[in-house]
Amino acid sequence: xxxxxxxxxxxxxxxxxxxxxxxxxxxxxxxxxxxxxxxxxxxxxxxxxxxxxxxxxxxxxxxxxxxxxxxxxxxxxxxxxxxxxxxxxxxxxxxxxxxxxxxxxxxxxxxxxxxxxxxxxxxxxxxxxxxxxxxxxxxxxxxxxxxxxxxxxxxxxxxxxxxxxxxxxxxxxxxxxxxxxxxxxxxxxxxxxxxxxxxxxxxxxxxxxxxxxxxxxxxxxxxxxxxxxxxxxxxxxxxxxxxxxxxxxxxxxxxxxxxxxxxxxxxxxxxxxxxxxxxxxxxxxxxxxxxxxxxxxxxxxxxxxxxxxxxxxxxxxxxxxxxxxxxxxxxxxxxxxxxxxxxxxxxxxxxxxxxxxxxxxxxxxxxxxxxxxxxxxxxxxxxxxxxxxxxxxxxxxxxxxxxxxxxxxxxxxxxxxxxxxxxxxxxxxxxxxxxxxxxxxxxxxxxxxxxxxxxxxxxxxxxxxxxxxxxxxxxxxxxxxxxxxxxxxxxxxxxxxxxxxxxxxxxxxxxxxxxxxxxxxxxxxxxxxxxxxxxxxxxxxxxxxxxx
Numbered sequence: 001x002x003x004x005x006x007x008x009x010x011x012x013x014x015x016x017x018x019x020x021x022x023x024x025x026x027x028x029x030x031x032x033x034x035x036x037x038x039x040x041x042x043x044x045x046x047x048x049x050x051x052x053x054x055x056x057x058x059x060x061x062x063x064x065x066x067x068x069x070x071x072x073x074x075x076x077x078x079x080x081x082x083x084x085x086x087x088x089x090x091x092x093x094x095x096x097x098x099x100x101x102x103x104x105x106x107x108x109x110x111x112x113x114x115x116x117x118x119x120x121x122x123x124x125x126x127x128x129x130x131x132x133x134x135x136x137x138x139x140x141x142x143x144x145x146x147x148x149x150x151x152x153x154x155x156x157x158x159x160x161x162x163x164x165x166x167x168x169x170x171x172x173x174x175x176x177x178x179x180x181x182x183x184x185x186x187x188x189x190x191x192x193x194x195x196x197x198x199x200x201x202x203x204x205x206x207x208x209x210x211x212x213x214x215x216x217x218x219x220x221x222x223x224x225x226x227x228x229x230x231x232x233x234x235x236x237x238x239x240x241x242x243x244x245x246x247x248x249x250x251x252x253x254x255x256x257x258x259x260x261x262x263x264x265x266x267x268x269x270x271x272x273x274x275x276x277x278x279x280x281x282x283x284x285x286x287x288x289x290x291x292x293x294x295x296x297x298x299x300x301x302x303x304x305x306x307x308x309x310x311x312x313x314x315x316x317x318x319x320x321x322x323x324x325x326x327x328x329x330x331x332x333x334x335x336x337x338x339x340x341x342x343x344x345x346x347x348x349x350x351x352x353x354x355x356x357x358x359x360x361x362x363x364x365x366x367x368x369x370x371x372x373x374x375x376x377x378x379x380x381x382x383x384x385x386x387x388x389x390x391x392x393x394x395x396x397x398x399x400x401x402x403x404x405x406x407x408x409x410x411x412x413x414x415x416x417x418x419x420x421x422x423x424x425x426x427x428x429x430x431x432x433x434x435x436x437x438x439x440x441x442x443x444x445x446x447x448x449x450x451x452x453x454x455x456x457x458x459x460x461x462x463x464x465x466x467x468x469x470x471x472x473x474x475x476x477x478x479x480x481x482x483x484x485x486x487x488x489x490x491x492x493x494x495x496x497x498x499x500x501x502x503x504x505x506x507x508x509x510x511x512x513x514x515x516x517x518x519x520x521x522x523x524x525x526x527x528x529x530x531x532x533x534x535x536x537x538x539x540x541x542x543x544x545x546x547x548x
Contacts, residue, residue, distance in 0.1 A: 322411015
């Protein structure tokens with residue numbers, strides 16, 4: 001059934017417009033009639049009753065703001081009349097009971113994955129090449145140019161022929177033709193893959209490893225160690241200059257801490273030891289090629305769904321994200337938790353206002369205390385540089401109905417479902433416990449997805465209401481739209497559309513099941529995520545305290 005408005009929680013004193021509403025329109029809600037004092041665009045909210053200055057606004061059953069001025073019944077809430085406000089929280093847990101979903105239909109399901117010697121199972125099989133310091137970025141790029149096309153991993157670039165056409169038209173003096181020529185949209189065939197069981201060789205670059213703080217270099221080494229340990233990685237080639245802060249010894253220490261029994265090949269070469277650039281690159285390319293021949297011997301075999309570790313992300317969120325896409329991820333998270341799989345909810349600035357609910361769901365007092373400590377330290381560090389969690393919503397978020405960070409957070413937290421929180425992870429810590437873990441990371445899309453892959457995610461679900469191409473080099477990122485219009489407009493980046501929840505065509509449990517089926521197909525290599533098809537390999541390590 002199609003509705004014009006939605007009250008998300010019985011305690012809410014605002015309604016969400018599910019479609020554009022006009023000023024003067026009468027909205028029938030429960031036993032009342034509300035006359036709209038202003039036009040309300042879809043995704044935005046308006047008041048159910050009169051609010052005085054200072055009154056609290058509730059959504060999702062929690063405080064999400066306070067009125068800056070009187071807001072009459074039927075008036076839209078905006079940044080002009082509403083300010084960010086949240087409820088206080090303590091480290092003390094309250095009573096919590098979880099009603100786990102029925103997962104009988106999933107218990108015997110499997111996906112076809114790559115089984116690693118340490119018992120992990122990958123949804124992909126990548127070789128990784130990464131520098132310990134930015135000084136090696138150029139050598140990484142040279143290796144990339146040498147490997148990717150020759151091994152058949154390069155995606156043809158139709159824009160090269162597009163520029164070639166325009167160049168020829170310009171040389172011919174055909175200005176009219178320049179206005180009319182277009183890029184070829186037909187799929188072009190690339191070189192045939194040499195290694196049939198390798199999904200690719202991924203080259204990461206970054207601007208860290210030296211300068212900055214020693215803590216930054218330590219964190220970078222821990223992050224790279226997490227990427228090497230990720231079940232989607234067969235092995236890695238590491239390039240070091242030699243004199244930087246991020247030393248190979250630190251990387252080896254981090255690897256030993258994560259996985260003392262690591263059996264993956266890790267090739268580490270130092271330019272200052274090898275001599276000339278040709279000597280370094282010849283050795284790096286030859287040793288990498290030989291190692292890839294071994295990695296190609298691994299084939300996909302069935303694995304239980306409990307071997308999935310799924311990252312839960314949102315970016316380019318809109319006013320529908322917390323109603324359709326995010327709760328659908330929450331349904332998946334609960335299913336995985338009940339099956340003994342692992343899920344990761346990150347983006348701590350986007351948990352602002354729901355802290356007490358999350359504290360109550362922690363399974364131990366120690367986890368609750370760690371969560372509170374990380375949240376308060378992060379908030380304090382943001383405020384120390386003149387910012388704060390309240391500044392998290394982007395202009396796009398605000399334009400599409402996420403007026404305060406608390407509104408954004410209340411919807412974002414729905415990605416974590418309702419299950420108990422089994423572990424709290426600081427940045428670069430590895431997920432080890434079945435069930436839901438919270439990972440301290442920024443709300444920045446790429447920094448957060450980078451962190452989740454480093455903590456062990458072998459699939460990432462990423463919801464969006466406005467559209468974003470974000471991907472990851474080693475972990476497939478499945479993009480989930482909150483509304484039909486986005487899915488139609490940006491079909492090249494959207495994998496699954498949850499807009500049917502907004503239109504009344506589907507329920508959240510139905511979308512959760514649909515997402516589960518899609519995850520199994522991607523995890524088995526039968527469907528490629530759109531971000532993978534686009535070679536969207538985003539990688540940004542987090543420098544603590546300077547990002548929301």
